Amino acid sequence: MEYKLIKLEKIQDFINALIASGKQVLAPKQKKEKVFFSLVGSFDEIAMDYIQTAFSAKSAVFPKCEELYTFEKNGKDTILHNPPAPENDTIVFGMRPCDGAAFDYLTTFFLKENPDYHFKMRYDKTIFVGLTCSSGDEFCFCTSVGISPSDTRGSDLMLTKTENGYYMEIITEKGKKLVEQFSNFFEQTEQIDKTKYTANIQKRFDSSALKEKISGAFNWERWEETSLPCFGCGTCAFSCPTCTCFDIQDEANLVGGARYRIWDTCALGIFTKHASGHNPREKQSERWRNRILHKFLYTDEQFGTLSCVGCGRCIRNCPAELSIIEQVNAIMEG
Amino acid sequence: MENMYLPYRMYIEKITEEAPLVRTYRLKFKDPADEEKFSFKAGQFGEYSIFGEGESTFCIASSPTRKGYIECTFRVAGRVTKALANCEEGDEIGFRGPYGNTFPIDDWKGKNLLFIAGGIGLPPLRCVIWNCLDLRENYRDVTILYGARSVQDLVYKHELEEWNNRPDVNLFTTVDPGGETPDWKGKVGFVPTILKEISPSSENTIAAVCGPPIMIKLTLPVLFELGFKEENIFTTLENRMKCGIGKCGHCAVGPYYVCKDGPVITYKELKELPQEY
Numbered sequence: 001m002e003y004k005l006i007k008l009e010k011i012q013d014f015i016n017a018l019i020a021s022g023k024q025v026l027a028p029k030q031k032k033e034k035v036f037f038s039l040v041g042s043f044d045e046i047a048m049d050y051i052q053t054a055f056s057a058k059s060a061v062f063p064k065c066e067e068l069y070t071f072e073k074n075g076k077d078t079i080l081h082n083p084p085a086p087e088n089d090t091i092v093f094g095m096r097p098c099d100g101a102a103f104d105y106l107t108t109f110f111l112k113e114n115p116d117y118h119f120k121m122r123y124d125k126t127i128f129v130g131l132t133c134s135s136g137d138e139f140c141f142c143t144s145v146g147i148s149p150s151d152t153r154g155s156d157l158m159l160t161k162t163e164n165g166y167y168m169e170i171i172t173e174k175g176k177k178l179v180e181q182f183s184n185f186f187e188q189t190e191q192i193d194k195t196k197y198t199a200n201i202q203k204r205f206d207s208s209a210l211k212e213k214i215s216g217a218f219n220w221e222r223w224e225e226t227s228l229p230c231f232g233c234g235t236c237a238f239s240c241p242t243c244t245c246f247d248i249q250d251e252a253n254l255v256g257g258a259r260y261r262i263w264d265t266c267a268l269g270i271f272t273k274h275a276s277g278h279n280p281r282e283k284q285s286e287r288w289r290n291r292i293l294h295k296f297l298y299t300d301e302q303f304g305t306l307s308c309v310g311c312g313r314c315i316r317n318c319p320a321e322l323s324i325i326e327q328v329n330a331i332m333e334g
Numbered sequence: 335m336e337n338m339y340l341p342y343r344m345y346i347e348k349i350t351e352e353a354p355l356v357r358t359y360r361l362k363f364k365d366p367a368d369e370e371k372f373s374f375k376a377g378q379f380g381e382y383s384i385f386g387e388g389e390s391t392f393c394i395a396s397s398p399t400r401k402g403y404i405e406c407t408f409r410v411a412g413r414v415t416k417a418l419a420n421c422e423e424g425d426e427i428g429f430r431g432p433y434g435n436t437f438p439i440d441d442w443k444g445k446n447l448l449f450i451a452g453g454i455g456l457p458p459l460r461c462v463i464w465n466c467l468d469l470r471e472n473y474r475d476v477t478i479l480y481g482a483r484s485v486q487d488l489v490y491k492h493e494l495e496e497w498n499n500r501p502d503v504n505l506f507t508t509v510d511p512g513g514e515t516p517d518w519k520g521k522v523g524f525v526p527t528i529l530k531e532i533s534p535s536s537e538n539t540i541a542a543v544c545g546p547p548i549m550i551k552l553t554l555p556v557l558f559e560l561g562f563k564e565e566n567i568f569t570t571l572e573n574r575m576k577c578g579i580g581k582c583g584h585c586a587v588g589p590y591y592v593c594k595d596g597p598v599i600t601y602k603e604l605k606e607l608p609q610e611y
Binding site for chain 1: 345426572580589
């Protein structure tokens with residue numbers, strides 16, 4: 001691996017040069033009391049000291065709502081058009097290692113079997129510049145699910161703030177190309193021990209012990225009790241970096257329209273409801289159980305990986321104050 | 335890379351009114367190149383759509399041995415099926431597919447076949463029934479038990495007559511008590527009761543069952559009583575579905591996706607799944 005250093009005073013020039021070159025920069029931006037990934041027009045708009053964005057970076061590649069294709073009506077015929085591919089690169093800047101690890105999962109999910117055209121066209125034009133965590137909060141639990149605050153999985157470049165500036169690891173070919181294109185902002189440097197600069201995130205549960213316990217948890221008798229506060233708003237899923245479920249909806253007028261995919265979630269009752277009225281997951285507790293088992297059991301069986309990265313967003317954002325950490329610990333207790 | 339959501343453009347060649355609110359559409363490809371590359375196997379399904387209204391999931395109800403077209407049978411239930419029902423012959427329909435796994439009819443060679451269907455559960459079996467009848471020499475006895483709520487709810491009435499007249503098919507039709515008409519010549523009674531009455535042998539026999547959940551639930555114990563093994567009982571699952579290719583998450587039953595791991599499943603496999611179907 002190659003290592004570079006961006007001096008503190010140069011980071012601003014680097015970002016502004018990226019923007020000037022026509023690349024879209026999606027970076028954490030303060031909006032009232034929360035931080036969101038937003039397109040920025042200059043470095044000054046970026047919040048460099050934040051713990052976690054309210055929503056994950058996944059929407060850079062898997063947007064909330066996107067066209068699957070558009071159609072034009074022409075008498076008794078319909079003409080179909082693929083959505084246009086993005087023209088310019090998008091740089092996701094300042095993404096936390098948990099979100100990076102989420103992309104590791106998302107690329108497996110979307111590209112391995114039946115590769116997804118829409119995900120791929122955005123993913124190929126996106127470069128992920130991660131930022132290791134210098135601090136965490138009581139909702140962070142990446143270390144409990146096998147991820148660390150300096151994890152490089154899913155990132156093309158990874159920055160760590162040091163006393164000399166930003167230490168940069170060049171992880172992928174994509175990252176290397178970007179560095180070569182903007183080489184005048186970087187200096188050569190040696191490998192350093194990042195742990196000196198990264199947060200110590202406490203382990204909240206043991207995922208290998210959980211693995212043993214959760215395989216038989218479908219019939220656990222406490223699902224109803226532990227999910228009682230959940231009213232099925234779906235905020236957990238919409239802010240989750242690994243949730244991938246979507247709905248397909250049309251919008252059209254007399255001359256044409258589009259077929260869209262829109263984020264959806266198993267938290268909602270209608271998600272599984274048949275046209276006949278029959279609903280395989282009738283109760284909220286059954287939907288909550290599906291969410292937990294999907295994260296910690298089902299994707300492990302499908303892809304050999306958990307689909308929770310410990311970002312803590314579902315806990316921070318839950319209006320009913322439900323905690324996935326407490327839920328997992330309750331399962332461990334039996 | 336291919337945009338898997340782009341449908342084939344098809345047109346309705348023929349509409350058959352099957353029962354109240356139940357219709358069969360025969361669809362043909364608009365583009366001969368699409369017809370050329372398209373193939374499917376018994377048990378598979380697709381996403382049928384009206385542009386501007388949305389997509390609906392139905393099995394392919396015609397047999398792969400009948401080339402050049404596909405058929406679907408649907409009951410009007412929601413926004414998309416309502417829009418589909420407003421179509422006329424010649425109108426355009428979008429179709430994506432085929433998706434899902436298939437009935438292993440090659441493994442069934444030399445066996446007796448027992449098909450049990452209830453109501454709108456016959457269309458998914460009609461595909462495999464015709465597929466096997468078109469390769470009749472491969473199979474031994476073919477028995478079909480079909481029940482509906484009432485005489486008017488029976489679908490494929492003309493084909494039931496055809497099967498009834500064939501010496502190489504044992505057909506039993508039944509309607510729920512109270513659903514018969516004065517000239518009804520079939521049986522009266524629920525499917526599980528009639529199955530018990532006709533008691534087909536389980537020896538060297540495959541059973542394929544499709545119908546409402548309550549019918550399946552009450553039919554299974556009768557099949558076990560007759561000595562059918564769990565691995566020789568097939569059904570085809572349905573769950574709410576959007577993408578059909580294992581991405582949207584709607585049809586997932588635990589780690590099993592009805593759309594790509596199913597819809598065809600043996601009872602032996604089914605009982606291992608969480609009961610979320």
